[in-house]
Amino acid sequence: MRSFLKPLWAAALLFPLQAAMAQTPVYLDDSKPIEDRVEDALSRMTLEEKVALCHAQSKFSSAGVPRLGLPENWMTDGPHGIRPEVAWDEWVQAGWTNDSCMAFPALTCLAATWNPDMSLRYGRAIGEEARYRNKNVLLGPGVNIYRTPLNGRNFEYMGEDPYLASEMVVPYIQGVQSCGVAACVKHFALNNQEYDRFGVDVEVSDRALYEIYLPAFKAAVQRGEAWAIMGSYNLYRGQHCCHNQRLLNDILRGEWGFDGVVVSDWGGVHNTREAAYNGLDMEFGTGTDGLSVSASDAYNHYFLARPFLEQIKAGVIPESVVDGKVRNILRMMFRTTMNPNRPYGSFEDPAHGEAARQIAEEGIVLLQNRDNTLPIRLEKTRKILVVGENAIKMMTVGGGSSSLKAQYEISPLDGLRARVGSAAEVVYARGYVGNIDGSYNGVVSKVDLSESRSADELLAEAVALARESDYVIFVGGLNKNSHQDCEGGDRYDYGLPYNQDRLIEALAEINPRTVVVLVSGNSVAMPWADRVGAIVEGWYCGSEAGHALAAVLVGDVNPSGKLPFTMCTRLEDYHAHALNDSLVYPGVNHREVYKDDIFVGYRWSDKQKKNHRPLFCFGHGLSYTTFEYGKAVLDRKQMTEADSLRVCVSVKNTGSRAGAEVVQLYVSDLKSSLPRPIKELKGFRKVMLQPGESREVEFVLDRTSLSYFDDAKHAWVAEPGRFEVLIGASAEDIRSRVGFELK
The missing domain is CATH 2.60.40.10 (Immunoglobulins)
Incomplete structure (x- = not known):
């Protein structure tokens, strides 16, 4: 493990100040209350310096005040690992060789542990990695509610129930912030789909808002004491959520007493006046490429940059408005970068891999186990067939902003082979071809997914091997490619892609000990459920995915995960789709009405007739x-x-x-x-x-x-x-x- 060297820039900046002053300024005296330090620092800043704190200076940083020894703020995408460094003004990789992180399980897997202790451990581990990389804001965790299984970003969130999400998000925040890194809880609020995410205006009753969609955010603020909140792209009551009077001023600060920073999602700001008055503190990503005006001056044209400064100077906006924003930003800085007791963090720490593996082991859900198909009895097994592209595909790459450059990733195939060793032969058949491009945002998969054989040839090979194997482990599901589980777009339909159903049914017909492992962050249709021996929800489990899955399959670990959302037989069994109304989902002309109201997930399925019961209900999970x-x-x-x-x-x-x-x-x-x-x-x-x-x-x-x-x-x-x-x-x-x- 490498330890983090104490940065020298702080001493270099502060020495001239301290040498020139007979007494240490209040804002530099960490023995003083934070509010006194905030007011003292604010009183020393020029108007230009104040405005500079309120907007980005690069893709993931905002300016400090070098004259006063106040450092820059550096953000990093989470919430499953620390994003690799990108260029100052572009999304391309910066080309660092020391920014590979530990990939932790996706938050659906964490929620499936139903274990707040695991959430605290998760937060501490990822916080240590963020701190080592000198980030003071982690853009996560996410707690938006699972309203539809088509939402491309559900895998980043904590399920359908506001109570479960609340109980799991609080220790995560506490773990991250114990490392001197602000947890930035997202996306506030009503960001329950990726389709039309920049334009959809959500209409929802106050009752559903307060009972279903806000509780986890409230818990994050009042119990987790989160230091930052990220606004969402969508609109609510005609205003974008990154500068929304009702959400940010009335509820977040007025009702809940939030004293942290509100950060925009990247590209979520749309005008200066609303951004000034409606609760936003820091603007990031406007223009998305950072070069919309010129390479040297782009960030000065953000809504909270020069236009904001000019309106303050003209008296259109009072200076007290920017002062309020700067107080929030300074408060976060004194809690993070200006805290002398901030721990140093760690990277490439074996303890982080151990945490990732144990979280995955506890989160994997045994959905079905007919005739005790699992665990695999190695003493009576000579050959195990593993089938499916997801058994070899790197799942840390892709999915949107949560894509990672992982230190390593153990695939399901490699994990099973390592665990089984010489006890049995483990053979592999591709079975189907999904997306062969294993790269995303400059990170290139280490696995060659090219395939020249036809679908029929792949099916025939898999069936032939299944006939002579003791167990068939099919590893499929979704794959974090566009319109699967991925930011920027929802799934097109509820079924498995790439004709996987045909393959599963053929394998089950040949071998009764067929185990289906679903790698996904969403529910899928399972028309073959009554014909396979066992079904396992394997999630996106990060670096230790293969080791964790193998431990569950062979019985080293007794599965204890429980579903954090309902798995229905058909798409129309979900309330948002049962109404068969485009206005309910995905919206019409940028307008969407949550007519499903408070009856989301099991709250809806509980009201249905027996023949419409879920395939696997909320909270379900079997054990050995x-x-x-x-x-x-x-x-x-x-x-x-x-x-x-x-x-x-x-x-x-x-x-x-x-x-x-x-x-x-x-x-x-x-x-x-x-x-x-x-x-x-x-x-x-x-x-x-x-x-x-x-x-x-x-x-x-x-x-x-x-x-x-x-x-x-x-x-x-x-x-x-x-x-x-x-x-x-x-x-x-x-x-x-x-x-x-x-x-």
Whole structure:
């Protein structure tokens, strides 16, 4: 591991200042309160210096104030790894040889761990890498809600449930910021699709906004104490979200008390006046190429650059407006680059690889396991066939701004071969051809995906090998190419691409021990589900993907991941598509109306008839052992709004091997004035149990656990009446119920 050398620029800049002054200025004295330091630094700045802080000076940096020893701000894309360096004014690679990072699992995988401890570990590891590279803002994590499985960017987010996303985002932020790096939570708000993302104006009820789409952001601000927020590209109430009065001024700062920096998404700013008044602090990416005027002067033409400065000088905009922005920026700087106790960070640290592997192992979900197809019994196995392009394709490359130049990436094929060793023969068949271009944004895949054989020839080879193999491991799914799981465009349809269904069905017909591993960040149609032995959701698991997957397949690791979103049989089983209304998705003439309202994910599927139940429900995930739940017990049968209620339930491992179970608590309001979901997730605990071991799991419910948002009152309401607590292993596998009354 290489340690980070303390930078010398700070001493070089500050020495002349300190030598010239008999007393250290307040802003340089870290023993003073941050607010005093902010005001002192602000008082010493010229108007031009203030405005310069509010806009980019390069693709990923903004100016400091060298005269005062205030350093530049440097951003980096996340949230799954630290983006490779790009040129000052262009998106091309800078050509560094020391900017390869650890690729961590995508956030869908992190959410699938249902383990806040893993989220904290993730945040610390990625924060250490950002700090080593001297970045003071990490552009992540993302917490936009999974509304449609077609959204190309769902893999960057934490699923469909606002409570789960809230509980998982808070420790991630705390981990990142413990390294002296600001977590910039994105994309605020209502950025639930990539189609028409720059122009779509979202109309949503206040109730859905507050109950579904804002809670994770609120948790990030109030509990995670995030130091930065990124606006989104889309519009809300006719204003772009990067400078939106309702979202940024009224809610983010007014209702939640946010004191950090609001950063624009790259190219998300559209006019100076709204950017000045409607909550934005730092503008990045306008013009996208950085060269829209000239190579030397492009950034001065940003909306918060020279046009902003000229309007302040003319008295059109008061100087107090820029002062407010600079206070927020300085506050972030004193928390990061100007904090002398900021740790140094680390890079190429084996501990980061270990963290990536364990997160992946905990996040992989065993969806189906007919006749105990898994784990692979190596002692009775002579040949394993691995089929599919995703078994060899590099998945750290591509997907948009989260594309990485990874130090290494273990493919599923290589991971399985390394684990199986000489115990059995592992052979490979391509099976299908997807996208053979393995490069993205200057990063070139190390795998040659060219193929001259026809689809029929590839199918025939795979079927022939399947006939003589003990196991068939098909590794397919999506692939982070355009219109798969990728920024900038949504998927075209719900089915698997590249005619994979045909191949899976042919393999399953030949070999009953066919295991389908889906590498994806979205749900897909599975018309072959009842004909294959096992189905595994393998996510995009980063550098350690192959090792983690192999450990689960052979049983070194007992799977414990649970789905963070609902997997439906058909696209039209999702509420946004069930209405068959283009105005609901993807929008008409840049206008989109969320008529699905609060009934997103399991909140919608719970209301459907039995023949429209999901293929795999929210919270679902199997294990190689079994768990028995006791009866849920309350410490009282009544509570008031000022009380809390304790819920206890025992869980026992009744199988023959150790395993972890996610105990899920849902609350049902049995009678309410406004329509409510049948149940809502309000608690979960992940517990590790040895064979035969039992443990008591405790939850605490309070008023917030019972409340809904009343549009008319603009307030959270806990309505007196009867409620029910449901304890289960998933949204549909409810093991115990107990009722109580709110007085």
